Amino acid sequence: MTADAKQADAASRCPCGGGAYDRCCGRYVETALPAPDAEALMRSRYSAFVLDRREHLLATWHASTQPTAIEPPEPGLRWLGLEVRRHRLTGPDAAEVEFVARSKLAGRAHRLHERSRFVRENGRWFYVDGELDPPSPG
Numbered sequence: 488m489t490a491d492a493k494q495a496d497a498a499s500r501c502p503c504g505g506g507a508y509d510r511c512c513g514r515y516v517e518t519a520l521p522a523p524d525a526e527a528l529m530r531s532r533y534s535a536f537v538l539d540r541r542e543h544l545l546a547t548w549h550a551s552t553q554p555t556a557i558e559p560p561e562p563g564l565r566w567l568g569l570e571v572r573r574h575r576l577t578g579p580d581a582a583e584v585e586f587v588a589r590s591k592l593a594g595r596a597h598r599l600h601e602r603s604r605f606v607r608e609n610g611r612w613f614y615v616d617g618e619l620d621p622p623s624p625g
Contacts (some may be wrong), residue, residue: 502537503530503569516543521612525582525605526574528612533588537566549606549613565591580607585621 501511512534515522522528528547535543541557548554567589574584585602602621605612 501530502534502566505530508534516540521610522547524574525603525607525612526571526584528605528614529574529584529586529603530569530571532614533566533569533586536560536588547612547614549608549615552616561592563592567591567596577604581605582607582612 499507501508501513503512505511507513509517512527512531514520515527515531516535516538517540522531532544532547535541539560541559544557545553569589570587572585572587574582576582582605583602584605586600588599588601590597590599600620601617603617604615606615607613
């Protein structure tokens with residue numbers, strides 16, 4: 488898909504599955520508007536991965552764990568969908584979001600299952616880190 492086609496598609500559907508991009512994650516990815524909670528931030532970060540908006544990923548990554556740069560996506564990588572499994576506050580300014588993101592690369596299906604940690608500082612949520620393939624709660 489060309490960059491123009493990707494952008495036109497982004498104008499209509501949000502990669503996170505939440506509706507129209509401009510009324511869903513686009514509000515956070517394309518502007519400086521802060522996400523209202525950790526789940527909205529996680530969804531916007533997924534959309535940023537799909538649309539290769541690395542500047543949003545860096546801007547929403549907590550300074551304590553932020554990389555200096557994010558590598559471009561693998562050529563041919565296709566993100567197929569997002570499933571949010573759980574979102575919970577773990578403190579007044581901390582939260583976890585568990586999700587599964589599916590992708591396809593070189594004809595092979597991939598599944599990323601992560602429990603991400605977020606913190607809120609000065610009214611803004613930031614991604615801190617994540618645990619891959621977390622154990623089931625309980």
